[in-house]
Amino acid sequence: MSQQLVVGIDIGGTNTKFGVVDRRGNILCDGRMLTNQHEDVNGFLDELHEHLSGLIEQAGGMEHIKGIGVGAPNGNYYTGNIEYAPNLRWKGIVPLASLLEQKFGLPTVLTNDANAAALGELIYGAARGMKDFIVITLGTGVGSGIVANGQLIYGHDGFAGELGHCIVIPDGRPHPGTGALGSLEAYASATGVTASALEFLATRPDTPSTMREHSKEEINSKLIYEAAMQGDPLAREVYEFTGKILGAALANFVMFSSPEAIILFGGLTKAGDLIMKPVREHMEKNLLPIFQNKVKLLFSELKESDAAILGASALAWEMKE
Known part of the structure; x- marks a missing residue:
């Protein structure tokens, strides 16, 4: 059978x-x-x-x-x-x-x-018909899948495409799993967004936020998202900061493989324009003119x-x- x-x-x-x-x-x-x-x-x-x-x-x-x-x-x-x-x-x-x-x-x-x-995404989603694109997953960590000339890039050992572990801020925030300082995942993952919110709450005492009503243990990416959607100034600053770092990183990735599109997938994309606007702005700002306004920045079309x-x-x- x-x-x-x-x-x-x-x-x-x-x-x-x-x-x-x-x-x-x-x-x-x-x-x-x-x-x-x-x-x-x-x-x-x-x-x-x-x-x-x-x-x-x-x-x-x-x-x-x-x-x-x-x-x-x-x-x-x-x-x-x-x-x-x-x-x-x-x-x-x-x-x-x-x-x-x-x-x-x-x-x-x-x-x-x-x-x-x-x-x-290649077979069922936003990348149908594309031969060059990058998928960035924004969840507990930051993952990436790179397709070039219609082929997934595996590298000689099977580990190509660990873009989440690229260093974006030299000597920056330590990654709790790898110990690396300043990796993209330490800032643009759900855990990174939570770390940013806790830092901002501690270092910006004059910025009002409903998150101050919660204990450190209660603050997570879901709470930050809900606060931002209700107009919370500090939560929105967290998304602006995250989008700036992610956008600059995406500019580097564009200049490496010149993809037709970058597709963002995962929990953080629920924030919509709160994350996409600063990402797009800082990606374009950091690109050489030959790459500017060429790369589509898309959300996944598939259910998470x-x-x-x-x-x-x-x-x-x-x-x-």
């Missing part, structure tokens, strides 16, 4: 999303679980197996599943390993593809989570939960029979 379905899994620093997908890119059923609840990868796999087994049965049974595609932080397409992911609790090298193969008895292929999101699942599933469809 011919296989008709694949499983797509998106492992993020906070949440893991998964779904059963058909050839047309329809997610027939899906679910999610917390990634960071499990210190040991085997506990994570046990819970994932429990969730997915139910979904696979719902979709018609294991005999219909061709394989599993996975997007994960520091996922290496060549080895099938997650290697030294700063945003995951599992340290060192985790042979995730082979562990999943053992658990499910299905062929499994793995790539970087942002590469999976880029594949999702869908892009990486669909991209991961595309990997599974590409596997040889």
Whole structure:
């Protein structure tokens, strides 16, 4: 009997999303679980197996599943390993593809989570028909997938495209996972935005903010977003500051690969123009004239939960029979 379905899994620093997908890119059923609840990868796999087994049965049974595609932080397409992911609790090298193969008895292929999101955009989303584009994922971390001449860029070792770890402010804010000083992820991720808000609350006592009514522990990217949408001056300054740093970084990325578009994806994009306006302004301001006003800056057209699942599933469809 011919296989008709694949499983797509998106492992993020906070949440893991998964779904059963058909050839047309329809997610027939899906679910999610917390990634960071499990210190040991085997506990994570046990819970994932429990969730997915139910979904696979719902979709018609294991005999219909061709394989599993996975997007994960520091996922290496060549080895099938997650290697030294700063945003995951599992340290060192985790042979995730082979562990999943053992658990499910299905062929499994793995790539970087942002590469999976880029594949999702290429096949189903805003990058359809494009040969040169960059996807930037703005979530717990900052990921990126780079497509040039119609090909995902993996590099010689499988780790090309870690734009979130580029240094944007020399000797700047320490990254809690890598220890690097001044990386883009330390500023433009959800955790970076929270760190900026806490800094601003401490160093700008005269700027009014409803966030001052909350304890440090209560302040997170969701609270900052809600405050900004209600016109909170300090929360809006945080977005302006974040957009300035991200925009300058995107200018560097444009001058490296001259993409047709940069597609922003993930939780921070919910802020809309609050983030997009300063990003666009500072990207254009930092570009050489030959690059100015040429690059489309877009939000993902896919549902936040869908892009990486669909991209991961595309990997599974590409596997040889």
